[in-house]
Amino acid sequence: MTTSQPKQPENKHAPAVILRKRKVFRIAVIVSFAISTAIIFLLSCTLGAYKAPLGEVMRAIFEESESVSHAIIWNVRLARSAVAACVGVCLALSGAILQGVMRNPLASPNIIGVSSGAGLGAMMVLVVLPKYTFLLTPVAFLGGLAATLVIYSLAWKRGIDPLRMILAGIAVSSLLGAANNAILIFYSDRVQSALGFMVGSLAARTWLHFRIILPYALIGSTLALIASGRLTVLSLGDEMAATLGVNIERTRMFFIALAALLAAASVSVVGILGFVGLIVPHVVRLIVGSDFRYLFPASAFFGAGLVILCDTFARLVVQPVEIPVGIVLAALGSPFFLYLLRTKTLKHV
Amino acid sequence: MFSVENLVLGYGTHSFVLDDISFVIEKESGTAIIGPNGCGKSTLLNALAGLLTPWDGEISFNRQPLSRLTTKQFAQQVALLPQTPQVPDDFTIYDLVSQGRFPYRNWLGFLSEQDHEIIHQAIAWVRLERLTYRLVSTLSGGERQRAYLAMALAQQPEVLLLDEPTTFLDICHQFEVMELIQRLNQEKGITVVMVMHNLNHALQYADDIIVLHNKKIFASGPPKETITPTLCENVFQIQARFIDDKLDGRKIFIPVGVVSEIN
Numbered sequence: 001m002t003t004s005q006p007k008q009p010e011n012k013h014a015p016a017v018i019l020r021k022r023k024v025f026r027i028a029v030i031v032s033f034a035i036s037t038a039i040i041f042l043l044s045c046t047l048g049a050y051k052a053p054l055g056e057v058m059r060a061i062f063e064e065s066e067s068v069s070h071a072i073i074w075n076v077r078l079a080r081s082a083v084a085a086c087v088g089v090c091l092a093l094s095g096a097i098l099q100g101v102m103r104n105p106l107a108s109p110n111i112i113g114v115s116s117g118a119g120l121g122a123m124m125v126l127v128v129l130p131k132y133t134f135l136l137t138p139v140a141f142l143g144g145l146a147a148t149l150v151i152y153s154l155a156w157k158r159g160i161d162p163l164r165m166i167l168a169g170i171a172v173s174s175l176l177g178a179a180n181n182a183i184l185i186f187y188s189d190r191v192q193s194a195l196g197f198m199v200g201s202l203a204a205r206t207w208l209h210f211r212i213i214l215p216y217a218l219i220g221s222t223l224a225l226i227a228s229g230r231l232t233v234l235s236l237g238d239e240m241a242a243t244l245g246v247n248i249e250r251t252r253m254f255f256i257a258l259a260a261l262l263a264a265a266s267v268s269v270v271g272i273l274g275f276v277g278l279i280v281p282h283v284v285r286l287i288v289g290s291d292f293r294y295l296f297p298a299s300a301f302f303g304a305g306l307v308i309l310c311d312t313f314a315r316l317v318v319q320p321v322e323i324p325v326g327i328v329l330a331a332l333g334s335p336f337f338l339y340l341l342r343t344k345t346l347k348h349v
Numbered sequence: 350m351f352s353v354e355n356l357v358l359g360y361g362t363h364s365f366v367l368d369d370i371s372f373v374i375e376k377e378s379g380t381a382i383i384g385p386n387g388c389g390k391s392t393l394l395n396a397l398a399g400l401l402t403p404w405d406g407e408i409s410f411n412r413q414p415l416s417r418l419t420t421k422q423f424a425q426q427v428a429l430l431p432q433t434p435q436v437p438d439d440f441t442i443y444d445l446v447s448q449g450r451f452p453y454r455n456w457l458g459f460l461s462e463q464d465h466e467i468i469h470q471a472i473a474w475v476r477l478e479r480l481t482y483r484l485v486s487t488l489s490g491g492e493r494q495r496a497y498l499a500m501a502l503a504q505q506p507e508v509l510l511l512d513e514p515t516t517f518l519d520i521c522h523q524f525e526v527m528e529l530i531q532r533l534n535q536e537k538g539i540t541v542v543m544v545m546h547n548l549n550h551a552l553q554y555a556d557d558i559i560v561l562h563n564k565k566i567f568a569s570g571p572p573k574e575t576i577t578p579t580l581c582e583n584v585f586q587i588q589a590r591f592i593d594d595k596l597d598g599r600k601i602f603i604p605v606g607v608v609s610e611i612n
Contacts, residue, residue: 018482019443019465103435158361233451237435243398244504245424245452290437291444 026294029287033301040305041085044312045077049319075206083205083269084311084325085304086217088276090266092303093224095277096284096295097259100231101252102162108278109263111169112256115274116176117147118267119198123180126194127187136197137212137268144264147176152256160252200273200326202311209269216265221300223258228292231255235290273326275333276303283340306333350376350508350540351397356406358392366392368564369406374557376507379534379541381551381572384561385585390544391432391512393561397542398429398510410508424452428501430494432512436485442496443481446471449503471502475529491522498529502537509533511543515550523547527554548576548602560584573600582608 045057050072052060059065060073091109098107109115121143125136151172155165184191196203230251234241242248263277280303281295288294310328317323351374358367366389374380382390395401396408399415408415410427428449436445449471450464460468472478475495480488485496494514501509514530515523531554534541545551551558552572560567560575562584568575581589581604588605 229451229454233448235435235437236445236448237431239395239398239400239429239431240434242400242420243424243427243429243510244448245421247420285439289439 026288030298037301037305044081079207082210084308086213087266088303088307089217089300090262091276092280092299094259094262096281096299101255113147113151114144114263115272116173118144120176122197123183127190140268141264148260197271199324200271201324213269220262224296231292275329279337350374352409357404370566378556381555381558382544388561426507428504428506429510441482446500449500471499475499494526508540
């Protein structure tokens with residue numbers, strides 16, 4: 001991107017031109033991600049068991065009507081894709097934040113225990129106390145945050161060392177996983193109801209779910225964007241960042257809390273969708289670089305587009321049966337990620 | 350500039366590093382902190398940088414206790430170059446140096462026209478303008494150290510703290526970096542405090558030295574008077590000779606060997 005050297009160092013205008021070019025490129029990438037996501041969003045509304053042309057989708061979005069097609073498009077597809085978009089934003093941002101804070105390319109919402117905590121919470125509700133299924137979302141949300149809090153306090157020792165936090169995260173997650181499996185064994189007759197949650201599914205998600213997750217997606221992205229400069233400075237190492245005026249512990253706590261909230265919000269609504277938070281930030285970093293002011297918005301749009309795309313695929317591929325989006329994401333995402341890993345591009349891993 | 354009184358430093362509650370030390374660092378001076386491995390040189394430097402809360406005693410900066418300054422105020426006045434700094438793989442020299450403006454940025458974090466000007470001047474000052482858009486990860490050790498000095502310069506500090514800035518460099522780049530630091534001190538009036546290992550560099554470049562040994566300040570003062578054969582024997586356990594160079598009046602340190610048996 002920017003490795004080229006100006007050929008004539010005497011030319012005083014060269015630096016400004018290169019800088020402007022890079023900035024234009026990065027903004028162009030963000031805008032094109034945003035436009036692609038919008039197109040994918042509209043497409044996802046036209047495709048399905050009921051074929052709706054684009055014009056009908058537009059009418060359904062912008063005009064009120066009593067027709068069946070309006071009901072299908074507005075209440076089913078639009079709602080579902082809107083939830084998918086928010087989930088994509090939350091998970092991608094959460095992953096990007098954690099990879100930055102932990103300075104570790106393997107960091108993702110799983111590492112801070114959100115997934116395992118939420119998973120155990122969901123399992124308790126769905127399998128052990130099936131009468132209280134309406135409590136699924138809040139319990140999963142609280143479970144995810146509680147697990148993060150436990151890991152954070154276990155890793156605290158005069159400050160948070162990212163590596164210690166990652167190790168504590170792995171240990172606590174395995175413990176929660178064991179509890180999870182124990183429930184699966186003891187209640188093996190009721191497992192079916194929890195399967196959708198464990199692999200992540202967008203089936204039957206409605207405007208109600210959208211209203212739950214939207215505030216997190218909006219407030220989360222705004223906060224992340226405002227604080228993005230601090231995270232960039234943090235990538236220069238603790239000592240350097242501290243002498244540049246960043247309060248290390250406070251910044252770290254802020255970002256971990258933000259990532260946990262974003263991930264918990266999405267996990268509690270659609271279940272455990274592991275892969276988005278791990279690969280989206282990597283792919284985007286290859287394109288726009290490590291400056292979080294660009295990485296955050298680009299990741300958010302890319303994540304939203306990816307989840308909608310995979311969910312549409314999940315609805316269509318083996319009609320009339322639906323496969324959970326989590327399976328599609330992993331099935332399509334892993335080979336793509338491995339391809340990136342093998343080609344020259346992913347050199348910093 | 351810095352005034353340190355009865356400072357006690359350590360990590361956690363058990364690992365006790367420095368005991369009851371006091372000294373003053375004058376404005377616009379160049380001070381070298383020397384001592385054997387593990388004597389607490391870097392710990393002392395980190396304490397001056399505000400990275401470490403003292404167990405006891407007080408560090409004042411411009412007559413104000415360190416604990417009373419906000420991180421941002423302090424960052425506008427004191428820059429640190431750690432021994433092994435990190436940098437993201439895709440950062441260019443420009444990106445790195447622009448982080449030096451962080452303490453001056455507004456809450457949205459965008460750079461002003463004036464910031465860009467300061468960044469370019471800093472890069473030109475360390476003579477890296479031809480490499481402005483090269484990736485830091487592809488630079489040689491000497492160039493990289495100069496890039497970090499440019500970053501410190503962009504921070505426009507009153508004090509620059511350096512932790513062994515010439516480790517891993519070949520002899521030419523060692524001198525290049527030392528001369529650059531000397532120019533920062535003399536031309537920009539930046540007070541320099543640095544941890545170093547090379548006694549000849551200390552003799553050549555420092556105005557004052559602080560010798561740490563056995564958790565205390567073993568000696569301090571102008572390097573020529575302070576660094577003596579006795580000191581080398583007691584602190585570093587080596588025998589040493591010194592030669593006065595007739596050409597420019599410099600004192601040159603010649604290590605002879607390890608003191609045979611330490612009794």
